[in-house]
Amino acid sequence: MKKLTCWVSAICFGLLNGSAGAEDSSILFEVTPPADYSVKDTVHLVGDFNNWALEGDAAVPLEYVDGTLRAEVAVSEEDLFFTFVKNKDWGVTPTSEAGKSLCTYHLRADASDVAQAVIPAWKGDVPTQKAPSTKRGNLRTLRNFPMPELGRSADIVVYLPPSYETAGSIDYPVLYMLDGQNLFDSASAYSDEWQVDETIERLVAAGDLPELIVVAIPNSDNRWIEYNPWGFRDRDGGSKEGLGGQAMEFIHARLKPYIDKHFHTRSGRENTGMAGSSLGGLMAIYAALEHSDTFGFVAAFSPALDIKNVRGENVLFEAIDNSADDVGSRIYFDIGKVEYGDFQRIEALERALLDNGAESDRLMLVKDKLGRHCELDWSRRLPVALKWWLQE
Numbered sequence: 001m002k003k004l005t006c007w008v009s010a011i012c013f014g015l016l017n018g019s020a021g022a023e024d025s026s027i028l029f030e031v032t033p034p035a036d037y038s039v040k041d042t043v044h045l046v047g048d049f050n051n052w053a054l055e056g057d058a059a060v061p062l063e064y065v066d067g068t069l070r071a072e073v074a075v076s077e078e079d080l081f082f083t084f085v086k087n088k089d090w091g092v093t094p095t096s097e098a099g100k101s102l103c104t105y106h107l108r109a110d111a112s113d114v115a116q117a118v119i120p121a122w123k124g125d126v127p128t129q130k131a132p133s134t135k136r137g138n139l140r141t142l143r144n145f146p147m148p149e150l151g152r153s154a155d156i157v158v159y160l161p162p163s164y165e166t167a168g169s170i171d172y173p174v175l176y177m178l179d180g181q182n183l184f185d186s187a188s189a190y191s192d193e194w195q196v197d198e199t200i201e202r203l204v205a206a207g208d209l210p211e212l213i214v215v216a217i218p219n220s221d222n223r224w225i226e227y228n229p230w231g232f233r234d235r236d237g238g239s240k241e242g243l244g245g246q247a248m249e250f251i252h253a254r255l256k257p258y259i260d261k262h263f264h265t266r267s268g269r270e271n272t273g274m275a276g277s278s279l280g281g282l283m284a285i286y287a288a289l290e291h292s293d294t295f296g297f298v299a300a301f302s303p304a305l306d307i308k309n310v311r312g313e314n315v316l317f318e319a320i321d322n323s324a325d326d327v328g329s330r331i332y333f334d335i336g337k338v339e340y341g342d343f344q345r346i347e348a349l350e351r352a353l354l355d356n357g358a359e360s361d362r363l364m365l366v367k368d369k370l371g372r373h374c375e376l377d378w379s380r381r382l383p384v385a386l387k388w389w390l391q392e
Contacts, residue, residue: 026113027080027115028113029072029116029117030069031070031116031118032068032069032117032118033064034119034120034125042088044059044062044085045071046085048338048341049082054085055088079106080107083102092122095125096129096131098131099121099126100131100186103374103376104338135184136198138161138162139157141157142158150222150247154217154218156180156216156218159196159213159214161204164213169264171265173390174212175274175386177217177276178275178283181216181218182375188218189375194382196216196379203387209386213259213264222243223279225243227244227276227280228307229245229282229315230315231315232309233312244286248286248291251274269292269293269296270330273296273297273299274288274297274298275298278302279307281301281302285303285316285320295329297330298331299333300333301333301334302373303333305345331353331358333363333365334381336369337367337369337370338371339373364384364385364388
């Protein structure tokens with residue numbers, strides 16, 4: 001069978017903003033700081049052109065001149081990806097006025113020798129605006145749904161398709177998605193929202209996608225623990241026991257039966273999917289390894305590929321190697337080149353899955369040459385995953 005590998009920027013979506021290459025050149029960055037900017041604070045420009053350096057000869061401090069922060073940078077890349085760091089603290093990066101984290105900035109190099117950017121606010125600032133609600137379509141909220149496996153409860157939001165109220169006996173495939181607060185509404189999203197509701201309704205209206213139900217499961221402040229299915233090494237080198245198994249058991253054994261009982265769902269594993277991004281993507285692959293009898297389709301957007309245990313072993317690759325059963329789910333997985341600087345890790349994941357019984361025609365690997373680690377780009381790739389699942 002033909003191997004399904006898609007280069008997003010070149011094949012799935014068409015070339016973005018042309019394809020002319022960039023020659024070695026110098027670009028003047030003119031950056032508008034937040035209104036309360038203090039000259040006592042340092043701001044550094046970091047990007048792929050200086051290996052995201054805050055120290056050493058490659059560091060690019062910005063100079064405050066006549067109300068703007070400026071620096072001239074020599075570049076040779078066609079597409080520049082960058083952000084800003086305040087006082088050399090990676091915990092203080094740009095946000096919107098509403099306090100929402102901003103995705104890495106992207107600039108297509110062209111004939112211009114001046115690049116302008118705006119920093120609305122910094123992470124940790126008191127928001128000066130309220131993010132508007134952007135919910136669309138038929139959304140039902142299951143208030144304070146009990147999650148005893150995790151010792152908490154949460155509001156589970158269920159997106160229902162346009163025909164749901166009038167279709168009578170029609171049943172629909174169901175996609176369970178992690179980080180549910182980021183899917184439908186800017187007001188609740190950590191950063192930009194995925195626009196899952198808008199995307200599905202646009203594709204359905206155009207006849208490009210069958211209707212489906214989406215169940216959004218929000219994470220807690222304990223996300224790093226809840227979305228790690230295996231024991232792992234934390235940032236301080238200590239051993240932590242993940243609760244990902246309990247989180248998946250909640251979805252598999254408690255939430256799914258409830259959804260099947262109270263909504264018009266289509267039976268069968270091929271009609272049930274699981275999706276997540278980053279650590280949520282790690283959880284999606286875990287669902288394929290441990291619950292392929294339930295989740296016939298999983299989508300792992302930018303799965304976390306560097307989580308290790310205290311022995312220094314990669315937890316995901318070790319779990320795949322130790323899996324007792326062949327990988328039976330259909331697996332969509334992707335990565336952006338900006339995230340790791342290359343595609344070596346995602347290609348290693350593909351090899352590991354194939355070596356452990358996954359069928360090549362049931363894998364779809366997407367490599368996004370312009371991909372960043374944020375909701376904006378996961379949303380852009382979402383239609384590819386949904387179409388591959390539901391149109392097959």
